[in-house]
Amino acid sequence: MDRRQFLAACGIGAGGTLLPGFAGRAIAAQQLVETIDLAVKKRLADAGLSAASGAGASYCDVRVGRYLRQFVITREANVQNIVNTESTGVGVRVIADGAWGFSATNAMTPEAVAEAARLATAIARANARNQTQPVQLAPTPGVGEVSWRTPIQRNAMEVPIQEKVDLLLAVNNAAMQAGANFVNSQLFLVNEQKYFASTDGSYIDQDVHRIWAPFSVTAIDQTTGKFRSRDGLSAPMGLGYEYLDGRAEEKMVSPNGVVSYRNSYDMVEDAIAAAHQAREKLTAKSVEPGQYDLVLDPNHLGLTIHESIGHPLELDRVLGYEANYAGTSFATLDKREERFQYGSEIVNVFADKTEAGSLGAVGYDDEGVATKSWPLIQNGRLVDYQATRDQAHILGKTESDGCSYADSWSTVQFQRMPNVSLRPGTTPMTAADMIANVENGIYILGRGSFSIDQQRYNAQFGGTLFFEIKDGRITQPLEDVAYQIRTPEFWNACSAICDETDYRLFGSFFDGKGQPSQVSAVSHGSPTTRFDGINVINTARSLG
């Protein structure tokens, strides 16, 4: 599901404001700060665990979930919609006769959870009849009663609605004052209160927070009918409302003065810049197609990493479980055996579920595995994938990578992408140093259109801002730029990576996978990075 479908599913942007069931039931804002008593959650979980064991399950996990979301949607001087939703219930997953079974209920009683556990066991038994191989679960030690919380400073759910409305209307006003014709801005706030218990002896209580503050500014030339938009340069983050404090020390200024943001975002400042840059786009030079050296800002490169490394190394895709929907992967298991040269020798990519501020950071995944960080690509060579407990044995591993996630208590957990990030270069290098060495290149910031084939070979990416680089200097803005890549050639063309002082997180808030489709949120860190001799096309067309 992409963002448009997600908004449509929420009834946002439609004429009617009635809210369909997708995002849970609508609640009053003050209920967003409530939690379920820990003892109640444990009682529900124990009811499920003992009922499953009693019904003959060899393994059971119970997830008691309360999923909260708040969306604030504005355009120009208007608040279009404010939505608070809550979805609460219990999902029970079991192994019986060597097969998985799953059932879920929104009735928060021990009896209902026990009944769900028995139903899940019956479904597992039915599935076992057609199963060719029993589930093999990598061992995971029980951790007893533990808890984990996203290290936030200010719970966004506790911030008054008025403060959020005031911020977005200030953003819109600043953009309009700076010359925008239109501006849309939103806040998406998520809190997952997740309790996990399993027959391994774990009772894990987690409180996960995420925030995203996108906007889009449009400038129009009425005479020519041309219009251009410039989206915000923020990243969705695993942070609290403090992300919107706009702290000066977290600003990153590019060699030509474009301001990007690390762990703190100044939305008003970015909206003013967006209004100017959207106007500038109307008269920017249309790119000459050809081969260029690309200098890619982290706020752009994150999506390229997501599509061309994150997805192809999902083990379920590699094995064929996503063949009918998201697709398979070119990075087949034999490529790990032969240490396939995925990228140039300076390319080191790691998977991670722990990095502070990232969307993927949790203490434990949705099958109770303590999270970690591990290499995927070392010195350019493919070394590993992303696995869950029932996949670890396929890779010869004795433990899961902790990649299990479900987007609701009512959906079954499966393998989802962890944070996948590019390690900074070890030689000191700023973006300015990098650009100074480029003869004929394009500097790209921000996300644009993105498309990649079902095995993750051929991709095309646009961006938000494009600048021509000539003889080591940024000369002028460009438009109509998109680059086309073949994944291994692209990463093998990586010739320079800035150092850790330039490292920033980008992210995807609504990454879709599975049938029925589930969304997840994931971050991608990188510094500014250079790729040589990349094929750039011109995307301008005439409708006559």
Place this chain on the structure above:
Amino acid sequence: MSIMTESEARTILEKVVALSTADECVAQLTGSVDGNIRFALNNVSTSGVVTNTELSVQVAFGRRVGTTTINEFSDAALERAVRRAEDLARLAPENPEFMPAVGPQTYRPTATWSDATAAVTPEQRAEVARASIAPCRAENLIAAGFLDDSASFVAFANSNGAFGYQRATGMDYTCTVRTEDGTGSGWVGRNLKDISGFDPAADIQVAMRKAAASAEARALEPGKYTVILEPAAASGLITFMTRYFDARQADEGRSFLSKAGGGNKLGEQVFDPRVNFINDPWHEGAETLPWDGDGLPRERRALVEDGRIANLNYSRYWADRQGQPVVGQPGNLIMLGGTKSTTDLVRETERGILVTRTWYIRMVDPQTVLLTGLTRDGTFYIENGELRYPVKNFRFNESPVIMLNNIDDLGRPVRVAGNNSSFTVMIPPMRIRDFTFTSLSDAV
């Protein structure tokens, strides 16, 4: 309780509306039973049934709106829901674009229900999976697919006297078949209101044939080609474009339907004269609810007539502001065509490329609706009316506006499967000149 009768629904809705002390109140009940089965690597991976019934209550004090949703229907719960919506409305900022609830309406029912689809059992779903997997196993092919079936109802009432109730069913089946060595891939999809017209044993043969025939694909140079787009291939581009038939966007100057100097392209010739798009809730095979999200009756309307922009979609607010008639937002899209099948179109093609399906379509430039995406699961070179050999998949960069000015021929519209949308879409297969492929993909 998931599928309520009209009188059960009416009783609850009338209670809710009567409980409200706000200036106006709109209550909506929705209920569904959704069943699914998923399979991959010739094994069932997941299957399940989700039932859900929900009541949404939206109230307004002046231009301040509050909404709440519950899934229990005792008198006390209904009262709580109404009071909570009222509390939210009092706290909400004014919406300057607020439009009052519609008055009493007459909705002409549409044939959206099938008893057979509503009665699907877990055993039937398992049989669909078996009918897909067994022939693949027998021929050393690998199937991955998904069947989703649903029965649902929607009912609403408001304090201005409008009321509607209708039930609907639907099913969507998709299956991707791959050769064991991963060099061939084929696809088939079926989307129906009535599952009794679904024959998975016949459909799977299409995907199997394409999988086997697409192995060892040859590389052609990217460039402009005559293509035959099967309905599933054309649908992704066309439905993407029709999202931008919004009058407000066009009037604001940020759509391909905006005119230089201001205004929109209503009445202008934008496509080949053979292009006709209609929205029609009663269209046989594409039936949809006879009212929209605001409770406005839907009508049969041409969006594009003989290549001219016949209508744009106005929200109630924008119609009111622009002095336009208020019409329900569409719930389906039908592109009219002829009577030929895809096979007929292939037979009449001297040289071209058959595209089974398109994938990962994204907007590159909204100014021209330039879209990029890829072919997938069965791409073949045609010569003298016959499929000669499989070709490697292509990336395209093409605008459906340009594509629909390069029409050679249109076939018989079919209901499109796997489009991930609540919109029902019927699209014909089509032969298009000068379709722009910009690079090759190694993906199978």
